[in-house]
Amino acid sequence: NAADFDAVFYPGGHGPLWDLAEDKHSIALIEAFAKADKPHGMVCHAPGVLRHVKVPDGKPLVEGRRVTGFTNSEEEAVGLTKVVPFLVEDTLK
Template sequence: MTKVLIVLTNTAKFDTLNRATGVWLSEATHFNKVMTDNQIDVDYVSPAGGYVPVDPGSLAEDQLDAINNQFYTDADFRNRALAHSLKPADVTPSDYDAIYFAGGHGTVWDFPKNKPLGKIAKSIYDNGGVVSAVCHGVVGLLAIDGDDGKPFINGKQLTGFTNEEEAINQLTDDVPFLAEDALKAAGAVHTKHDAYTEYVVTDGRLVTGQNPQSAKGVGEAVLQLIQK
């Protein structure tokens, strides 16, 4: 049975601002929609397990499209993804064909150094599975160690939330680091397109998307790989 693990943040607030954050809802739901439309089961994990906050900006009227409404009003999604996400210790990597790190600003605090999640992702990859991420969720890739002692993403083609997009958000000085800079510092070959336009990069069994607009495209690329 094909199954995918979606990783969500537990971080509910900026460190430097009196501002709420969390998962950016569409980055979980638009990817998930591709999976459910193709009868692929999904589980949800977070660094600490349990409650997953939703960035209130992603619940604004102009963000709640039909897919977001479908999932946000679904009791199973609210229960398994937002109320009772799995802890890394609950996860058996061999159960999954792919892992997907959803974004939202919260991820920059609790994804990058979470070695249990990094080990899960590496195990799925070593078993022939797919590692994928979108927007700020790409910082989860920083927790994955490569076989040669270098970062997993060293030398790999990818994308992720850009410095330009963070500047548009006016949050450059309010995050602990910039995702684009961190990926490059880890040796990744980072490419990008215009701000807030869909852009997906596939490098073997690594799939990444630049921004929220890319979540569906990441899902479609992952689907192609796990259905081969």
């Protein structure tokens, strides 16, 4: 419940791309934090969890915002562009 916390933080690693990016509870939690204007942070691959997060008017949360995360070139450097379910950079552009 977002009302019980002051902020939410998602750690990096590849896991969030599989575990949290499509998870309806994760999406709803981030949307609740955004609606309440509470801090929400993600690092490395974790910004990929924002791919389906919307603001109350239905627009993507990341629309018109500067977002950082694992880049396509970084994914290419570790040889995982064909392994991950999506590329964070492409998804959040």
